[in-house]
Amino acid sequence: MRTRKQARRRPASATPPDRLADDTVWPLVVRELADDLAADARDRDRAGKVPFDEAARLREAGLPGLLTAPGPGGPGADWHTACRVIREISAADGSIGELLAHHCALSWTARLLSPGLAAHGLPAHDTGAPGLLAGSAEPPRAERGPAGLVLTPAGDGTYHLTGRRFFTSGVAVADRLLVGARDTASGDVLVVLADPAHPAVSTEPYTERLGQRLAGAGTVTFDRLPVAAERILGVLPYDEHTVTPYATLVPLVLRLLLVHVTLGIAEGALAEARDVSRASRCAPPPPTGPEERTAPAGPAPEDDPYLLLAYGESATAAHTAAAVADRATEALAHGLLAAHGLGVGERSDIAVLVAAAETVAHRAAGDITTRVLELVAPHSPADPLGADPGFDRFWRNVRALTAPVSPDHRLRDIGDHYLHGTHARLTLPV
Template sequence: MSTPKKSTRPPFAPADRPGDRPADRPGDRPADRSGDRPAERRADDGIWLRVTRELADDLAADAIARDRAGKAPFDEVARLQEAGLPALLTAPGPHGRGADWRSACAVIREISAADGSVGELLAHHSVLSWTTRFLGPAAGPLDLDARTAEKGWLLAGAVEPGGPDADRAGLALTPAGGGAYVLDGRRAFASGVTVADRLVVGARCTETGDLLLVLVDPAHPAVFTDPFPDRVGQRLAGAGTVTFDKVTVAPGQVLGALPRDEHAVAPYPTLAPLALRLLLVHVGLGIAEGALAEARDMSRASQAVAHHPGAPASGPSVPASAPLGDDPYLLRSYGELATAAHTAAAVVDRATDALARGLLAGPLLDVEERSDIAVLVAAAETVANRVALDITTRVLQLVDPATAADPYGTGPGPGFDRFWRNVRALTAAVPPDHRLRDIGDHYLNGTHARLTLLA
């Protein structure tokens, strides 16, 4: 009897995912950095949904083994680039390959249900592709989203220059004449730096104090990356510490400068940190939906074995009409968790729609609209993070411990702990009390959220 195919679809969505995992891939090969990316796909050709679902199935098939191995995600990035997702998840524009905001969120959430680490990689990449859009006319000559789509780059990095502590000594740019700079310093990054094609980083100019955003090739001989070992969760997100040792930054690599005066910041660019926060919420919710769907499949498999105890270890799958669990407490638990997932999805989708409207407004976005978006994003974080932690904790109780290792005795256990570890790693740094305070202040006093370009 064969184990039912794992589903990464939400527990309340139809199990209509096509395709099985293709032929085995190399387990640890570097990403293709040649610039020739196959399967570049337009965002409006209707194929992205099928491509995403097939890739999610591919990632789900060996998610446990990859999580346990904990290797740098070169193979995962190669799969993404083969499917064309880095090009798809860029800011939409004349290049024609960028997905609209709602579609980008849907893609990232679908991938996260199969592998939360890969979802986080794509979330950071997607927001960073908007960098020159948010900077506007002040941006440098490099059209980052178009170049990223054309080359199929995977972007990583962060706008903040880092802090004074030992782990984030901060980044500094020293003018070298002719508009060039020399980049020095060391800082930690949450995602992608061990496998990225390009890094977008913020650094302080040593002469003016301006915060500049620059594009750096991580293959530069003066760029050194150290991965984070033994992470609790999100082990395949490519997090690490990067050291820049007198890296020359040409004028064309300077993307632009952020305003020094907070009062001079326009509302539209301050959507950048909100966009990243919301995409990470989609990642967390996707992980929870994937956990619940996999627990459902395991419960069905356990019930099938219970009703067919004499079935061989290998053979035809249990018919779809086989009786499933009728334990009222089990049914109630699944009902509670599916309802919680519905609720979180509704709150997250409302914030997603609001941010999509804000991105379309562009420079016309006003302070009031931006404040409303900030509150909806904070609400999405608060609700979805709580639900994701609850679901990924309780699914461990839904699977019979006697059969959780493998109901058919054919291989390793389901590895449900990875879902909780991944959600915990994503949400640990998000202070729910602060988010609730901001929501309450806005609701009670009409206070506008502070305009900031930093996460």
């Protein structure tokens, strides 16, 4: 967990390395960007504006290209590197970590579903560099009925895209939208690449979110958007007998990336709380009245056994969650490398490890971000009016990510697999 106290605003490297997965240069680029984001994270969270500036910083640093699924000769980073980058950025700013996680998951979606999707690669924005993707990283469930977006054939292989959908990330700042829409003629769900700058596309940013306010959540409305044949990237498989285990890694990719976001937020909160506690040792004691000077003094922060216990328990929870998340990351990396040779049993084992990582990381992050509010309260810089150090944003960000996920459902699936060896159904949404 890296100290953020000395972070200052500075532009990210304007000249990313030619080889995007360069192991020597990219850690420096990511660290510089993380320090840049950490320097004003509290103020930007309070403002709650659409993350135009943050998206520009990401593009300048070249992270959209780095977090592209690698293909034959492609520039993207491998799975382990992508997870490390997203976790480090999340420790500085959880909202931007979530934005990058969805972008990365959507890029992997194209590679996992079919060679036809992967061939399209990552779209470019006006500069010709890889751009940010936004959209539905988890395809709609077939059993839920028609999707919110529909495609109406217009002749000559073209369509009109109509409908309205809420997205948790990337609205108004993405260069391309990747969505699933139901073909009114065939009933198939088709994967569509849409241009958000088209006049037929309108966005409504959602700024009232409890946490992750800068992830770019909002609603996108398509009003008969013309969709050319080359923008239809393929048919989304949903039947258990037609989908491959490899394709069903799609939702696991997003879920595990969001685990790294959650864990990064907790690690960032703990590191910043540690800075506050350390700084309090150097702060002069507040003035006291004559009658108070004879009272026995309490333990100094460095000698407070309860403070040390609290940090020991929180650090241990973070290390434990990181170990479980790393094991799931390694398993999913092997699954991605296995490609279409991945078996049903292997895929089921990966799903269980991802569920375990979610459960442990969510609990640890919730406990840590709650506890840091107690740790910094008595040791904040002296301020008779009680200045807000902004630590509530960590709890809010974690809550926004973990509230939609039921730990009981995850634990039930883990228990069923452990006791009975049950394999999850091979459907895209898990």
